[in-house]
Amino acid sequence: MLARCRHLFLITTAMALIPGAAQAFCGFYVGKADASLFNDASQVVLVRDGDRTVVTMSNDYKGELTDFALVVPVPSVITKDQIHIGDRKYIERLDAYSAPRLVEYHDPDPCAAVAFARSREAKMAAAPAAVGRDLQERASALGVTVEAKYTVGEYDILILSAKESAGLETWLRESGYRIPPKASAALAPYIRQDMKFFVAKVNLKNQKATGFSYLRPIQIAYESPKFMLPIKLGMANARGPQDLVVYALTRRGRVESTNYRTIMMPTGMDVPVFVKGEFSSFYKSVFERMHEKENSRAILTEYVWNMGWCDPCAADPLTHEELRQLGVFWLDEGTAGSAPGPRGARFGGAVPVTLTRLHVRYDASHFPEDLMFQETGDGQNFQARYVLRHAFQGSLQCPQAEPYRASLDARHQAEARTLSDLTGWQLASIHQKMGKDAPGPEQPWYKRIWR
Amino acid sequence: MRFFPAHLYARDPRLLQIFFLGSFLAAGFIGLGFQLPLWQPPLIIATALGAQWSLTRFTRAPPAGFLSPLISALGLSLLLRTDVVWIPVLTAIAAIASKFLIRVRGKHVFNPTNFGLALAMLVTPHAWCSPSQWGENGALIAWIAILGLAVSHRAFRSDVSLAFLASWLALKGGRVLYLGQKLPVLAHQFSSGSLILFAFFMISDPKTTPDSRAGRVLYAAMVAGFAFYLQHGLWKQNALIWSLFLLSPLVPLIDRIFKAPPYHWPTERTASCLPAVVTSS
Numbered sequence: 001m002l003a004r005c006r007h008l009f010l011i012t013t014a015m016a017l018i019p020g021a022a023q024a025f026c027g028f029y030v031g032k033a034d035a036s037l038f039n040d041a042s043q044v045v046l047v048r049d050g051d052r053t054v055v056t057m058s059n060d061y062k063g064e065l066t067d068f069a070l071v072v073p074v075p076s077v078i079t080k081d082q083i084h085i086g087d088r089k090y091i092e093r094l095d096a097y098s099a100p101r102l103v104e105y106h107d108p109d110p111c112a113a114v115a116f117a118r119s120r121e122a123k124m125a126a127a128p129a130a131v132g133r134d135l136q137e138r139a140s141a142l143g144v145t146v147e148a149k150y151t152v153g154e155y156d157i158l159i160l161s162a163k164e165s166a167g168l169e170t171w172l173r174e175s176g177y178r179i180p181p182k183a184s185a186a187l188a189p190y191i192r193q194d195m196k197f198f199v200a201k202v203n204l205k206n207q208k209a210t211g212f213s214y215l216r217p218i219q220i221a222y223e224s225p226k227f228m229l230p231i232k233l234g235m236a237n238a239r240g241p242q243d244l245v246v247y248a249l250t251r252r253g254r255v256e257s258t259n260y261r262t263i264m265m266p267t268g269m270d271v272p273v274f275v276k277g278e279f280s281s282f283y284k285s286v287f288e289r290m291h292e293k294e295n296s297r298a299i300l301t302e303y304v305w306n307m308g309w310c311d312p313c314a315a316d317p318l319t320h321e322e323l324r325q326l327g328v329f330w331l332d333e334g335t336a337g338s339a340p341g342p343r344g345a346r347f348g349g350a351v352p353v354t355l356t357r358l359h360v361r362y363d364a365s366h367f368p369e370d371l372m373f374q375e376t377g378d379g380q381n382f383q384a385r386y387v388l389r390h391a392f393q394g395s396l397q398c399p400q401a402e403p404y405r406a407s408l409d410a411r412h413q414a415e416a417r418t419l420s421d422l423t424g425w426q427l428a429s430i431h432q433k434m435g436k437d438a439p440g441p442e443q444p445w446y447k448r449i450w451r
Numbered sequence: 452m453r454f455f456p457a458h459l460y461a462r463d464p465r466l467l468q469i470f471f472l473g474s475f476l477a478a479g480f481i482g483l484g485f486q487l488p489l490w491q492p493p494l495i496i497a498t499a500l501g502a503q504w505s506l507t508r509f510t511r512a513p514p515a516g517f518l519s520p521l522i523s524a525l526g527l528s529l530l531l532r533t534d535v536v537w538i539p540v541l542t543a544i545a546a547i548a549s550k551f552l553i554r555v556r557g558k559h560v561f562n563p564t565n566f567g568l569a570l571a572m573l574v575t576p577h578a579w580c581s582p583s584q585w586g587e588n589g590a591l592i593a594w595i596a597i598l599g600l601a602v603s604h605r606a607f608r609s610d611v612s613l614a615f616l617a618s619w620l621a622l623k624g625g626r627v628l629y630l631g632q633k634l635p636v637l638a639h640q641f642s643s644g645s646l647i648l649f650a651f652f653m654i655s656d657p658k659t660t661p662d663s664r665a666g667r668v669l670y671a672a673m674v675a676g677f678a679f680y681l682q683h684g685l686w687k688q689n690a691l692i693w694s695l696f697l698l699s700p701l702v703p704l705i706d707r708i709f710k711a712p713p714y715h716w717p718t719e720r721t722a723s724c725l726p727a728v729v730t731s732s
Contacts, residue, residue: 188631
C-alpha cells in the first residue's frame with residue numbers, strides 16, 4: 001500500500017530561513033562605518049582533494065560599498081591567477097540541491113488505491129561583498145609587508161604579511177578602517193603561524209561596470225596541508241552567534257570536523273501536515289533545538305550525497321560545468337564516468353564528487369579554535385528530510401475504511417509528539433494548528449480492553 | 452555488595468580497564484550519541500576473541516586468556532569508524548595477529564589497537580577515526596572518571612601515561628602561549644575522548660612499552676614530540692596514532708639500552724582462560 005503512495009511536493013529550506021541572514025565568513029569585515037557590519041550568516045564552498053583547495057566565499061553585505069573590506073588569513077602568498085571572482089548562482093544551486101527538505105505523501109484511497117503524481121519545488125538565498133582604498137609604505141615601519149596587490153573583477157586585493165599583530169592592526173587603522181577592538185588578539189595567532197592576509201575592498205569603478213547590484217563571491221585556489229576554516233577573525237566584530245554553512249566538495253567521502261563534534265541532523269520523521277506552511281520556522285526550531293542539545297558546541301550535518309544523483313531531488317545535481325565553476329578541479333581526469341547532464345542524473349551515475357553540507361552556529365566562547373576538517377571514506381548518503389502524510393480526503397465506504405480511520409488518530413498523535421520533540425513547541429499549540437487533523441483526547445487505557 | 456571486589460581487580464587491573472571501556476561504549480550509544488552502527492562492537496569483539504583463540508591454538512602459544520583481546524576490541528570499537536562491514540573484521544584480526552606474529556625477543560612490538568587502526572587507515576580509505584565524536588561533555592566525564600581511577604588504583608597511574616600527558620601538555624600549552632591564544636583553546640584541545648583512550652589504554656600498554664622506567668618515560672616523550680610534529684608541522688590527521696605506530700619499533704632498541712625484566716600481567720602465568728566470575732562476598 002505504502003509503495004503506492006507518491007510524494008506530491010518537495011519543499012526545501014535554504015539560507016533564506018537562517019535567522020538574520022546577513023553576511024560574513026571566515027574573515028572579518030573591516031568597516032569604516034558603524035552600521036551593519038556584523039557577521040551573522042555566511043556560505044563557504046570548500047573544494048578539497050589532497051592538498052589542493054579552492055575556497056569560495058559568499059556573503060550578503062548590504063552596507064555602503066565604500067565601507068566594506070574583507071580580511072581572510074590564507075596559508076601562503078596568493079598570486080593573481082589563484083584568485084577568481086565567481087558567480088553566486090552556483091552557490092545558490094548548491095544550496096537548493098542540498099537544502100533540508102520536506103517530502104509530502106498522500107494516503108491512497110484505502111478502498112481503491114490510486115497512485116499520485118509528483119512534482120517539486122525549491123528556493124533559497126545567499127550573497128557577496130567588499131570595498132576599496134589604498135595602501136601606504138608606512139607599512140614596512142609597522143612590520144607589515146604588502147606582498148602583492150591586484151585588481152580582480154570588482155575587488156582591489158592586497159596580500160599582506162605582518163611581523164606582529166599590533167603593527168597590522170595599526171596599519172589597517174591608519175589606512176582608514178574601523179577595526180573591531182579584539183582584532184589584534186585575533187590576528188596574532190595567524191601571524192605566528194606565518195599565515196598571510198588576503199584583504200579585499202571594492203573597486204567602485206569596476207563594480208559599476210559589472211552591472212551587478214551585489215558583490216560577487218571571491219574564489220581562491222591554493223595548496224596547503226591545512227584543511228581548515230579560520231573563523232576566529234569573524235568573531236571579532238560579531239555581536240552574537242553567527243551561522244556558517246560550509247559546502248565541502250571532495251572526491252571520496254563525507255567531511256567532518258576533527259576538533260568539534262560533527263553530528264547528523266535528525267531526519268526521516270513524520271510531522272503534521274501544517275508544517276508545510278511554516279517549514280522555515282519549523283527547520284529553524286529543529287536546528288536551534290539540536291544546537292542547544294549539543295551545548296552550542298557541535299557542527300550539524302545537513303546533507304551528504306554523491307553529486308551524481310539525489311533522491312528525492314530538491315534541485316538537479318550540479319553539472320560538470322557548474323562544479324568546475326565552483327572549483328572542482330579533478331573532473332577532467334578521466335575518472336568521471338557518467339557525467340550528470342544538464343538535467344542531472346537523478347537516479348544513478350555516481351560522479352567522483354561528494355557534497356557535505358555542514359551548518360555551524362558559532363561564537364567565541366563555544367568555538368575557541370578555528371574549524372579543522374578531515375575527509376573520511378564514508379560514502380553513505382544522508383539528507384535532512386521530514387515527511388508529511390496527508391490523510392485520504394474522499395468518501396470512504398468500504399469495510400477497510402474503519403481500521404484506516406482508527407489508525408489516523410494514532411498517527412496524528414504520534415506526529416504531534418514528534419514535532420514537539422523536534423522543535424520544542426508546545427503540544428497544545430501544535431494540536432491547535434493541526435486543525436481537523438488534531439488527534440482527539442487520548443482514550444483511557446481501560447476503554448481499549450473490551451471494545 | 453561490592454560490584455568489583457578489590458581482590459579481583461587488584462589481581463588483574465585489566466578487569467577495571469574493561470569496565471571503563473565498556474561503560475564508555477555503552478554511554479556512547481545511550482547518552483553521548485556516537486554515530487556508530489550497533490552491530491560493529493559485537494562484531495569486533497567476537498572477531499578479536501575468535502582470533503585470539505585460533506592463533507593461540509595455531510601458534511601453540513601458551514594460553515594468555517581473553518582479557519587483553521577484549522580490551523583491544525573495546526578500544527577498536529570506540530575508535531574505528533567505517534562504512535564497510537569487512538573492515539572491522541579485518542582490523543580486529545590484524546590487531547590480534549600482530550601480537551602473535553610481530554615479536555622481538557618474545558615481546559610483541561605493536562599495541563594491537565594501534566596496529567589495527569593504523570593498518571586499516573593505511574590500506575583503505577574506508578577506515579577513519581573521529582577524534583571529536585565524544586563532544587566536550589563526554590570527554591569531561593571521561594577525564595573525571597579516569598582521573599578518579601588514577602587516584603584510586605595504581606593500574607591507571609602508569610608512568611607512561613603520565614609522562615606522555617605531561618609532554619603533550621607542555622607541547623600543546625607551549626604552542627598556545629607562543630601563538631598568543633587563550634587558555635580555553637588548550638582546554639578544548641584536551642577535551643578529546645580519543646586523547647584519553649590513547650593516553651590510558653594505548654600508549655600505556657605495559658606489554659609494548661619499554662621494560663625500564665627511564666625507557667618508558669623517554670618513549671612517552673618521543674611519541675608526544677613526534678605526534679606534535681606530525682600534527683602541527685605536517686598537518687597530519689590522527690597524529691597520535693601514527694606517532695605510536697611509527698615509533699613502536701624503537702622499543703626493542705630502547706630495551707637494549709635501558710635493561711629491565713619484562714612485564715607480565717598479574718594473572719598471566721596462572722590463568723589459562725577468562726577468570727571465573729567472582730560473586731560478591
